[in-house]
Amino acid sequence: MSKGSDFGLLLVRVGVGAVCVAHGAQKLFGSFGGYGIKGTGGWFESVGFVPGERNAIAAGLAEAGGGALLALGLASGPAGAAVAGNMTVASTTHTGFFNTGGGYELPATLGLVGAAVAAGGPGRYSLDALTGDALNKPWMRAFALVAAAASAAYLISERAKVLAARGDDTDAEDTGDPHATDA
Template structure:
């Protein structure tokens, strides 16, 4: 008996949706932990007061509001990404916050081993990719009929995030004298991620 070269395609699997769930949970969990360090002092963080001081040292003022914004964007954005809820807004909030973190670490170069911006750039990139790709079927957005996950919400969220990041970074550059930005102080990678 000769088998036909054409075989019936197998039903599509849910591997892509499962992969998105795992990626969202992993990245969202990391972001939540970093935000909780800033806001609550959990996981060895310095809490709101320590983060305020670090923000002010890096040129982000007012420091308390900057610390709150960064912590909320990381903890809240990470939680929403993990749940797959309002995915475009969550990804945009994280991406904007990571743009600020990149600005702090950029003078040290790319690699995190030298204090560079590799890590925040990667987190911002992944959050952006999740916003564009969508959360997949194993998400609250899917359960809610994607009411909070529409193309226009993604465009609006990234426009607002980019505008806010630009304003914050322009103010920071002005406080630092408009010249080359200072490298992050030792241990800054544990505490601050500048706000959007």
């Protein structure tokens, strides 16, 4: 890979990582206009992720922790997989594609970047490159992507069961909650 390509990958990693950190901080600490664990947990419960506070903590940690590691280029396989898995689940609370209509374009984009870095690596301008990929071995990347996909499938299926038991097929867009564009 050329130095220019590595620099471009650095910019993408830092930009997407920073967005993920901010989203996680909204959930965990109420930063950046977020609702913290309690408020986010209440919204999570309303859209079928039960128990809400536990799911808010897990989502916040995946976003903030995964985003920070993604930006640093450290443990990039597991970090990218955490972001990808979390954003896959987040996209299920959205309706349609475009974010302006409550769509999933933002979580889909963040998740795709996470998956791409997990699969392809962080580039030479990363802590993984500096440490000889000590925390980013090929088996770690593969395991993390499989684990993230399995976890996302489980969470999505559990949410579907909760909604079915409620007789509710309400999407996030219908709840009137400001979290509707940020699951």
